[in-house]
Every structure is written in C-alpha cells, then in structure tokens.
Amino acid sequence: MPRVLVDDRLLIEELTVGLGIDDVAYATSTYWYFRACRAAVLVAGGHLSGPFERIGADRQERAIEQLLRLREDIGLPEPRTAVSTMVTVASRHPQLNLLNIEATAAAIDTTDVVWLSAKASEGVLPSVLEAEGVPWQVHHIDTT
Numbered sequence: 001m002p003r004v005l006v007d008d009r010l011l012i013e014e015l016t017v018g019l020g021i022d023d024v025a026y027a028t029s030t031y032w033y034f035r036a037c038r039a040a041v042l043v044a045g046g047h048l049s050g051p052f053e054r055i056g057a058d059r060q061e062r063a064i065e066q067l068l069r070l071r072e073d074i075g076l077p078e079p080r081t082a083v084s085t086m087v088t089v090a091s092r093h094p095q096l097n098l099l100n101i102e103a104t105a106a107a108i109d110t111t112d113v114v115w116l117s118a119k120a121s122e123g124v125l126p127s128v129l130e131a132e133g134v135p136w137q138v139h140h141i142d143t144t
Contacts, residue, residue: 002024008028028074029102031103044059089104096128100123104125107129107132107136114129115138
C-alpha cells in the first residue's frame with residue numbers, strides 16, 4: 001500500500017467528504033495539519049476553510065471534530081527524525097519557509113509520493129520535491 005503525503009487542502013477534503021481512494025496510507029505534515037485545523041475552527045472562507053462552509057452545520061461540526069482528533073490511520077512526522085532531515089533540507093534549499101521545509105522532510109522520511117492540491121502545485125514546493133527525488137502529483141478536487 002503506497003504511503004501518500006497530502007497537503008492541508010487534501011487533508012481537509014479527505015476528512016470532510018473523502019478523497020475516494022482507499023488503497024493508500026495517508027500522512028500529512030505537522031504544519032499542514034495545523035493550517036487545516038486553524039482553517040476549520042476559524043472558518044474565514046478561502047482555499048482551506050471553504051470546504052467547511054459548503055457542508056451543513058451538523059456535518060461541519062463533526063468534520064471539525066474529526067480534524068481536531070486526527071484519525072489514527074493518518075500519519076504525522078516523528079519529530080526526532082523530521083528535525084534532522086529538516087536541517088538538511090534547509091541547508092540545500094535556503095529559500096524555503098518552515099512549512100515547505102517540514103513538508104519536504106516528511107516526504108523524504110515517510111512517504112512514497114506527495115499529493116498536492118492544484119493551488120499548492122503552483123508554488124515552490126514541486127521543484128524542491130523534484131530536486132530531492134520525491135515523486136509528487138497534483139490531485140484535483142471536485143468543488144461542485
């Protein structure tokens with residue numbers, strides 16, 4: 001079963017309506033998880049919190065609860081391993097912010113492929129993942 005690192009937007013999608021793919025082991029980074037939780041709780045609109053606005057109030061409350069109590073089957077980086085890899089990534093890619101450093105380190109340490117939402121794929125992360133030899137792909141979300 002492939003290990004897939006999902007960005008914050010895809011994590012939200014998996015927890016609210018499901019990505020529709022069951023034969024993978026999901027993981028995310030700590031900062032992506034934080035951003036997803038912040039978006040869920042604050043529901044201020046936009047890329048990350050928009051999905052919470054599209055579901056009914058009863059489902060919204062359950063989705064937020066699920067997010068704050070992340071499913072056991074969704075992996076998170078182990079800090080003792082991640083931090084040393086983050087230092088290495090930061091030395092090779094000094095232009096990266098902390099979120100992208102951690103995502104890259106998590107991808108190197110724990111996954112087979114990174115799935116990025118369309119918006120995330122437009123940033124700097126894809127070229128860094130390629131430089132690090134980490135496979136990645138865009139995973140499109142149906143927002144209708």
